Amino acid sequence: MQHCALRLHRQRDADHDGGRIVLSQTHALFAVTGALVLIGAVVFKPVSRSDAPRLPSDSGEVLERLPPRDDAARTRDSVRKALASRPDDLRAAVWLARLDIEASRKRADPRYLGQAQSALAPWWDLASPPEQVLVVRATIRQSLHDFDGALADLDRVVAEAPDDAQAWLTRSVVLSVRGRYAEAKASCGPVQRLAPSIVFTLCDASVDALTGHAAGAFDRIQHSLQAAATPELREWALSTLGEIAGRLGRGDDSALLFEQALALDSEDAYARAAYADRLLDEGRSADAAHLLAGRTDNDNLLLRLVLAERAMGDPIANAHAELLAARYDASRLRGDTVHRREESRFVLQVKKDARAALDLARANWQVQREPWDVRVLLEAALESKNPGAAAPALAFLDENHLEDPRIQSLAQRLRGMR
Amino acid sequence: MFWAHPALAHKPSDSYLTLEVREAIVQGRWDIALRDLHNAVDLDSDGNGEVTWGELRARESDVASFALSHLALSADGVACPLVSNGLRVASHSDGAYAVLSLRATCPALPRALRVTYTLFFESDPQHRGIVRIDDGGGTRTAIFSPRESQQTFEPSKPNRLGQLGAAVRLGIEHIFAGLDHLCFLVALLLPAVLVREASGWRPVPRLRPALVDVLKIVTAFTVAHSITLSLSALEVLRLPSRLVECGIAASVVVAAVNNLVPILGKDRWAAAFALGLLHGFGFSATLMDLGLPRQNLALTLFGFNVGVEIGQMAVVAAFVPLAYLARRTWVYRRVALGGGSVAIAVVAGVWFVERALGVKIF
Numbered sequence: 136m137q138h139c140a141l142r143l144h145r146q147r148d149a150d151h152d153g154g155r156i157v158l159s160q161t162h163a164l165f166a167v168t169g170a171l172v173l174i175g176a177v178v179f180k181p182v183s184r185s186d187a188p189r190l191p192s193d194s195g196e197v198l199e200r201l202p203p204r205d206d207a208a209r210t211r212d213s214v215r216k217a218l219a220s221r222p223d224d225l226r227a228a229v230w231l232a233r234l235d236i237e238a239s240r241k242r243a244d245p246r247y248l249g250q251a252q253s254a255l256a257p258w259w260d261l262a263s264p265p266e267q268v269l270v271v272r273a274t275i276r277q278s279l280h281d282f283d284g285a286l287a288d289l290d291r292v293v294a295e296a297p298d299d300a301q302a303w304l305t306r307s308v309v310l311s312v313r314g315r316y317a318e319a320k321a322s323c324g325p326v327q328r329l330a331p332s333i334v335f336t337l338c339d340a341s342v343d344a345l346t347g348h349a350a351g352a353f354d355r356i357q358h359s360l361q362a363a364a365t366p367e368l369r370e371w372a373l374s375t376l377g378e379i380a381g382r383l384g385r386g387d388d389s390a391l392l393f394e395q396a397l398a399l400d401s402e403d404a405y406a407r408a409a410y411a412d413r414l415l416d417e418g419r420s421a422d423a424a425h426l427l428a429g430r431t432d433n434d435n436l437l438l439r440l441v442l443a444e445r446a447m448g449d450p451i452a453n454a455h456a457e458l459l460a461a462r463y464d465a466s467r468l469r470g471d472t473v474h475r476r477e478e479s480r481f482v483l484q485v486k487k488d489a490r491a492a493l494d495l496a497r498a499n500w501q502v503q504r505e506p507w508d509v510r511v512l513l514e515a516a517l518e519s520k521n522p523g524a525a526a527p528a529l530a531f532l533d534e535n536h537l538e539d540p541r542i543q544s545l546a547q548r549l550r551g552m553r
Numbered sequence: 554m555f556w557a558h559p560a561l562a563h564k565p566s567d568s569y570l571t572l573e574v575r576e577a578i579v580q581g582r583w584d585i586a587l588r589d590l591h592n593a594v595d596l597d598s599d600g601n602g603e604v605t606w607g608e609l610r611a612r613e614s615d616v617a618s619f620a621l622s623h624l625a626l627s628a629d630g631v632a633c634p635l636v637s638n639g640l641r642v643a644s645h646s647d648g649a650y651a652v653l654s655l656r657a658t659c660p661a662l663p664r665a666l667r668v669t670y671t672l673f674f675e676s677d678p679q680h681r682g683i684v685r686i687d688d689g690g691g692t693r694t695a696i697f698s699p700r701e702s703q704q705t706f707e708p709s710k711p712n713r714l715g716q717l718g719a720a721v722r723l724g725i726e727h728i729f730a731g732l733d734h735l736c737f738l739v740a741l742l743l744p745a746v747l748v749r750e751a752s753g754w755r756p757v758p759r760l761r762p763a764l765v766d767v768l769k770i771v772t773a774f775t776v777a778h779s780i781t782l783s784l785s786a787l788e789v790l791r792l793p794s795r796l797v798e799c800g801i802a803a804s805v806v807v808a809a810v811n812n813l814v815p816i817l818g819k820d821r822w823a824a825a826f827a828l829g830l831l832h833g834f835g836f837s838a839t840l841m842d843l844g845l846p847r848q849n850l851a852l853t854l855f856g857f858n859v860g861v862e863i864g865q866m867a868v869v870a871a872f873v874p875l876a877y878l879a880r881r882t883w884v885y886r887r888v889a890l891g892g893g894s895v896a897i898a899v900v901a902g903v904w905f906v907e908r909a910l911g912v913k914i915f
Contacts, residue, residue, distance in 0.1 A: 188641040188652040194607030198649040199587040201602050245565040249679030461646035469567050469681040470696050
């Protein structure tokens with residue numbers, strides 16, 4: 136009897152326990168299910184990779200739009216054909232290379248630079264190629280951010296052919312990108328007697344504008360504006376003025392100047408990017424997005440577009456950010472380092488990874504020192520609370536007196552942290 | 554006179570070549586930008602500035618022969634003849650690419666595989682070939698440029714842990730990629746929270762017996778398919794793939810119909826075991842398609858089986874709690890069990906006809 140009661144008792148306990156166990160088991164199972172589904176979603180996401188090959192079902196499906204076959208493209212094709220039968224024709228080769236460089240500038244597309252290099256193939260690897268080849272080779276090298284190689288070529292050209300205005304000018308630009316302002320200014324000197332006066336003014340005043348004389352530089356360029364004989368020179372002057380006005384804190388002037396420059400050449404991606412930066416700094420992200428609409432095939436413009444869309448809370452920013460990240464990945468895969476400045480901005484502001492941004496900004500600083508190179512280093516150092524990393528840029532600012540309210544306030548905050 | 558601003562803002566020209574070295578066979582996938590290809594092979598036959606799939610496909614043999622004339626593989630000094638066996642397209646971040654499927658046959662498993670890559674170097678020295686080589690033991694990436702157009706790769710020492718991990722992953726993926734195995738599993742699981750009685754289905758009183766039932770079914774299935782998978786992978790036993798595929802479809806029909814009319818008897822785990830034997834042959838076909846490294850077959854088989862089991866357990870974990878909560882409802886018994894089983898039986902029946910007759914119904 137007692138035995139039986141005990142059994143009953145146990146049975147009830149077991150039932151009771153069983154009920155509790157069932158309940159908590161169900162909960163646990165749900166938790167496990169949720170976790171598994173989550174893990175599954177993360178692990179198996181790559182199954183739908185966007186570069187997966189596919190077999191289109193419609194033969195009329197348009198896969199790619201080719202660059203337009205304009206007059207310039209037809210000219211290049213015919214020169215290329217002529218060169219193919221006589222590849223050592225120096226004059227034709229240099230001509231074609233210049234046309235290709237022009238196309239690369241117009242479309243901001245490095246493929247044309249590779250073609251220019253190909254035109255110069257018989258001379259490309261020579262230690263001392265003819266002078267015309269040196270200038271073109273230097274232009275290609277600096278476009279590929281091989282600044283040392285470009286400077287070596289240009290130094291030889293100006294030594295051997297001191298009347299080559301383009302060589303002096305390009306040399307000044309490269310030295311300026313490197314932050315070697317005294318030499319950059321000196322390289323403008325010979326341009327005065329070799330080229331129209333506005334070219335000299337633009338060369339010389341551009342250096343002044345970065346070394347504490349921005350207001351004077353602005354006035355000088357503005358005065359010489361009516362001397363701009365061609366739309367190209369005028370556009371160059373206007374976009375330079377737009378940049379200087381921006382750094383002087385004259386936002387309205389800057390916007391107007393950029394608008395005028397883009398009206399003369401809507402394909403100037405450099406001016407468009409600089410204008411977009413100005414708008415972004417002023418919090419006018421909708422205007423920036425409008426300026427950049429549809430320009431997603433240019434990485435630099437795409438970066439500004441992503442920043443504008445994010446500032447506006449536009450959901451398309453995520454898709455554009457993914458596209459840009461894929462481009463940076465592809466660029467890294469091929470061993471390129473030309474995008475580090477832009478990528479540092481992207482990583483800092485979009486990916487919010489201050490340390491990675493700082494690594495990129497520091498590596499970039501070893502190669503180039505334009506105002507934006509200073510700025511990305513300062514911003515990344517500030518965000519990663521590492522003021523020491525900004526030391527070289529701060530010393531550079533002390534030395535050169537760059538006028539730029541944004542950069543100066545960043546520098547102020549970093550100095551306060553030390 | 555120009556203002557030389559270094560503002561390159563487009564991606565330069567690259568191609569992406571993936572080579573998978575399996576024994577003496579090298580399988581490849583080569584992605585080449587249409588913009589670049591067009592400079593060598595006219596892809597815009599109507600000259601409207603657009604490349605359509607029809608225009609590309611019409612030049613397939615020219616594209617393939619142009620590309621293959623700029624790539625060479627050799628194993629320990631002996632050339633591995635390359636053929637292209639298919640053209641597709643893919644989108645990369647900078648536009649559309651043609652995708653060539655390649656196959657090279659070497660005399661034997663190369664100790665050193667030499668790759669010579671010269672695509673577009675003549676017309677664009679800034680072009681780069683980004684080549685990924687996967688030899689089953691690991692993956693390496695190399696960049697080909699005019700200065701480095703020839704590079705040699707020695708197969709890596711097999712990384713056992715990596716290989717095991719890859720096999721486990723493959724097993725998991727297989728469960729979710731193959732609809733027939735999923736259907737089979739669901740058909741077996743649907744009645745797990747119910748008990749069949751003469752008058753019809755009754756909900757199980759508690760979760761534990763339902764879980765034990767499920768565990769028995771899934772484990773029986775795993776043990777069974779492990780046996781036939783191993784036998785087949787080790788080439789002890791082979792069945793014609795058509796027979797196997799038809800059998801799998803038929804097994805799904807049987808499992809689903811059994812939920813409507815009892816035909817398999819009370820011990821469903823025994824049925825799961827019998828049908829699992831059949832599914833193992835199907836798994837083996839998947840594994841063989843991937844070209845297994847022979848040296849670590851046992852490890853790969855083990856990993857694949859573990860992966861399949863993990864995949865199944867994930868399905869169980871997702872399914873059983875919901876089914877348990879819903880087991881008393883009319884919806885579960887009529888719609889989920891009844892309707893679900895009918896749907897699975899019909900779909901699997903279609904598969905059976907398709908596979909048996911070699912036709913495509915859907």
